Each structure stands twice: as structure tokens, then as C-alpha cells.
Amino acid sequence: MEKSEVILSAALKLFVEYGFHGTPTSKIAAEAGVSNGTLFHYFKTKDELTVALYVHVKNDLNNALALRQQKTKDIRTRFKYLFADSIKWSLQNYKEFYYIQQFHFSPHLSLVSKEELERQTQLHLGLLQEAIDAKLLKPLPVELIIQLVGSQIYGLHQYLLEAKLTPAELQNNVDEALELLLTMIFI
Amino acid sequence: MEKSEVILSAALKLFVEYGFHGTPTSKIAAEAGVSNGTLFHYFKTKDELTVALYVHVKNDLNNALALRQQKTKDIRTRFKYLFADSIKWSLQNYKEFYYIQQFHFSPHLSLVSKEELERQTQLHLGLLQEAIDAKLLKPLPVELIIQLVGSQIYGLHQYLLEAKLTPAELQNNVDEALELLLTMIFI
DNA sequence: ATTTTTGTAGAGTGATCAGTCAGTTAATTA
DNA sequence: TAATTAACTGACTGATCACTCTACAAAAAT
Known part of the structure; x- marks a missing residue:
């Protein structure tokens, strides 16, 4: 599984549970098991992640x-x-x-x-x-x-x-x- | 029109346009023509306003x-x-x-x-x-x-x-x- | 007339968070 | 092998924002 997919998968789980607003990027990174910076390496902004x-x-x-x-x-x-x-x-x-x-x-x-x-x-x-x-x-x-x-x-x-x-x-x-x-x- | 209704009405307009997340309470207060403090006089929290x-x-x-x-x-x-x-x-x-x-x-x-x-x-x-x-x-x-x-x-x-x-x-x-x-x- | 309650203001605060940055490691290419 | 690029890290920052606090005015109650 690609790392970007791992991040998307983590985001899905958290977005569904807490909403976009209630989900900080730091939590997404943690859930995906990557660092904060890595998330922004794959997705330039949180919005871009959301759309992706x-x-x-x-x-x-x-x-x-x-x-x-x-x-x-x-x-x-x-x-x-x-x-x-x-x-x-x-x-x-x-x-x-x-x-x-x-x-x-x-x-x-x-x-x-x-x-x-x-x-x-x-x-x-x-x-x-x-x-x-x-x-x-x-x-x-x-x-x-x-x-x-x-x-x-x-x-x-x-x-x-x-x-x-x-x-x-x-x-x-x-x-x-x-x-x-x-x-x-x-x- | 009650002031609390003016606030609700302002919130509706902004929530629909920018979403909960994209709408700071300060903007709601401004749109309603009241001060920041007044908003929190009528609604204890932003969540309470949202539900109301x-x-x-x-x-x-x-x-x-x-x-x-x-x-x-x-x-x-x-x-x-x-x-x-x-x-x-x-x-x-x-x-x-x-x-x-x-x-x-x-x-x-x-x-x-x-x-x-x-x-x-x-x-x-x-x-x-x-x-x-x-x-x-x-x-x-x-x-x-x-x-x-x-x-x-x-x-x-x-x-x-x-x-x-x-x-x-x-x-x-x-x-x-x-x-x-x-x-x-x-x- | 005086106290009490309610409404209003807006500057201030502490916390949070998206996004950056400087630097390291791993992989690719030359 | 050396050089270049890509993947990755996590501490840091500047900005934002929900909410508080002090102060004051108006209205209601006594």
C-alpha cells in the first residue's frame, strides 16, 4: 500500500468520526504512522488532501x-x-x-x-x-x-x-x- | 426581531457559504452587527449556536x-x-x-x-x-x-x-x- | 431612589493548528 | 563511486480563533 494511500485511509477514518474541522493534520499523520512533514510532502495543503x-x-x-x-x-x-x-x-x-x-x-x-x-x-x-x-x-x-x-x-x-x-x-x-x-x- | 435571531440568521448565511469550520464567531458577530461578547452572551459556545x-x-x-x-x-x-x-x-x-x-x-x-x-x-x-x-x-x-x-x-x-x-x-x-x-x- | 439583573462592548489570552524549514536518510541516476 | 533527487522527520512559527474578563449602560425589581 502506497504511503499516500495510508494517509488517505487515516484521513477517511478520522474525517468520518470527527469531521474535517475536528481532525487536525497532526492526528492524520499520527494515525497513518508518518511524520507531520511527510503528510505535507504528499499533499500540499489540507484542502488538497480532502479533495484527493x-x-x-x-x-x-x-x-x-x-x-x-x-x-x-x-x-x-x-x-x-x-x-x-x-x-x-x-x-x-x-x-x-x-x-x-x-x-x-x-x-x-x-x-x-x-x-x-x-x-x-x-x-x-x-x-x-x-x-x-x-x-x-x-x-x-x-x-x-x-x-x-x-x-x-x-x-x-x-x-x-x-x-x-x-x-x-x-x-x-x-x-x-x-x-x-x-x-x-x-x- | 430578537437579537438572538439576528445572530442565528447571520450564522446561517455564513455557515451555508463557508461551512462551520470556515466561519469564525467573530465574523458571525460582525455580520449580525453585534459585538463578540454579545454573541457569547446568547450562546455559551459555538457548538451550542450551531445546534440552536x-x-x-x-x-x-x-x-x-x-x-x-x-x-x-x-x-x-x-x-x-x-x-x-x-x-x-x-x-x-x-x-x-x-x-x-x-x-x-x-x-x-x-x-x-x-x-x-x-x-x-x-x-x-x-x-x-x-x-x-x-x-x-x-x-x-x-x-x-x-x-x-x-x-x-x-x-x-x-x-x-x-x-x-x-x-x-x-x-x-x-x-x-x-x-x-x-x-x-x-x- | 437604590439595588439587582440583563444586555452590550471589545480588548485580551491561551491554545490550537496548518504549514515551513533545516537537516537526515534512502533511492536513483550518472 | 559520486552526485542528485526523492522520501522523510519533527521541532518550530505565525496566525487564527473560541472564549473570557472587565467595564459600563440600560432596564427591572425592590
Whole structure:
């Protein structure tokens, strides 16, 4: 594991627990097992570290989603996989998922370049456009669909995280929620 | 306007723009037009101010929602009103709405007492329980429904805020999204 | 009329923290 | 091997900031 990744990993843990503000760089360095100076060798500022962590986590999520997407042709199936894989990832990486939300509602978001933000929605946007072209979706604005799907994923995640369920119940809930979502936006 | 409200209002403006961290108490006092000491006369600590602002904003939202709820009997209609009024408030008070999210994804949330958090969901929980008792809803877990409705509201809000629409288009979108939501969770 | 409480001010303080710097060690290149 | 660069250290600093303190004015209570 690269040292910069060790630092990012330490930052994630502390940011999620204490927030950006409540986490001094000195604590991050200590948690990562490196000196204060080393942290600033890899990341010029604390803000840069914060943004780098966001990009890193987002890439991780996108990579996890891309796997089955590339192997699947049928649009509706890809849609299902996108939803199911998102939920799966969000539960297995709930700290990372929390950090994404936390970051999203902070002024740090404005430090991320437009291109980077765009790059990160390509997967979703592409699939949605295909679905629209194939006339599979209800005639709703694309941005609205993105928002609704995104928040549906978030809502389900939040519920599943709190409710301690057996794997079978969990799978059942995911399937149901997915079905609800599909009937909501598919024709 | 009470001086404590002036301070809260100043804090809201700055917190939303610069975040908790990026907003020194001195700037809040200056924005509110009071001295540094006065701020701490009304709020013992910055954390207390932060929490007080959250409670204040949430009460405001709940009051806005309660108005039509009390005058309406039919459960489905009350559900519609709750949804429509939430969206309306979130657009008219988008800074307050943003602050709620921001607060939600910060460690400050843990500073709010359980009773206060409970008090703030009573309106929603009550309506939902009535709907369940009247067997109007699909047999889904209450917490899941709450999460789904909440995130649906958030998703629609986010979309409407970005898309600059005419009042008629806006109303249309709200109606459509509401219809989608109703078919999703009502029998 | 006098005491007490409350509201307001703003300079001051101690602690914290992001980021620097001077210097050491390890790795790469010439 | 020598020279150059990169990785790394940790003490240090300048600035910032939450909060205090003393002082005073206005209002309320007695």
C-alpha cells in the first residue's frame, strides 16, 4: 500500500468520526504512522488532501460499478446491476459512502473541477442516455431521473444500515426497492 | 426581531457559504452587527449556536408543514400536502434546507438530544402510522418508507433548484414526482 | 431612589493548528 | 563511486480563533 494511500485511509477514518474541522493534520499523520512533514510532502495543503480523498473514494466506487456494466448488454439488466452494486458497495464501504455525502454538503465540493465531476457521472449518464434512446424510460428530464435514482439509493442505504437484517432479508429489501424504482421511472 | 435571531440568521448565511469550520464567531458577530461578547452572551459556545440554529430551522419547517395538516382529514390528501409543502418550503428556504443537510452530515448531529430528534419526526411518523393503520400503504417497513419519502423530497428539491423552470413547469414536476411517489408506496 | 439583573462592548489570552524549514536518510541516476 | 533527487522527520512559527474578563449602560425589581 502506497504511503499516500495510508494517509488517505487515516484521513477517511478520522474525517468520518470527527469531521474535517475536528481532525487536525497532526492526528492524520499520527494515525497513518508518518511524520507531520511527510503528510505535507504528499499533499500540499489540507484542502488538497480532502479533495484527493474524495476523488479517490469516488473512483473506487465507479470501478466497483463498472465491472458488471462492461459485461452486460441488456439495458434494464445493467440498470439493475448499477443499483444493486451501488447498494452493495455503500454497505461494504459505509465510511467511504458517508464521506461522499459529507463532502457533498461542504464548501470543499467547489474545489473539485467541473471535468472531474463530469467524469464521475459518465457511467450513470451514459446508461441513462441509452435507456432514453431505446425509449425505455418515462419522458422525464434526465437530471430529475438522476436525482431520483441517486436519492433512492441513498435512502435505501440509510435504511439498510440502521436496520440489522439477515442477508436474505437484505436481499429482499434491495429487490423490492429496485422493483419500486423501476416501476417508477421505466415505462 | 430578537437579537438572538439576528445572530442565528447571520450564522446561517455564513455557515451555508463557508461551512462551520470556515466561519469564525467573530465574523458571525460582525455580520449580525453585534459585538463578540454579545454573541457569547446568547450562546455559551459555538457548538451550542450551531445546534440552536438547527433546531430553529427545523421548527420553522415543521410549523410550515403543520398548517395544512391540521385542517385536513383525508390521509392521502394530507400526504400530498406534506410532500408539496415540504418542496415549497425547501425552495423558498433553500439555505435553511441546505443547512439541514449539512448539519445532518456533520458530527454536530450527535449533540442533538434524542428527544429533540424524535419531536421533529412526530408529524411525519404520525401520518405514516395512520396510513398504515388504514391499510393504505404497501407492507413495507416504516423506516424504509420514511427514508424513501425523505430522499425523494431531497432529490426533487435538488433538481428543481438547478433547473430554472416556470412556475407552471415547476408545479407540473412536483405533481408528477408526487404521483410517482404515491404509486410507489401506496397500494 | 437604590439595588439587582440583563444586555452590550471589545480588548485580551491561551491554545490550537496548518504549514515551513533545516537537516537526515534512502533511492536513483550518472 | 559520486552526485542528485526523492522520501522523510519533527521541532518550530505565525496566525487564527473560541472564549473570557472587565467595564459600563440600560432596564427591572425592590
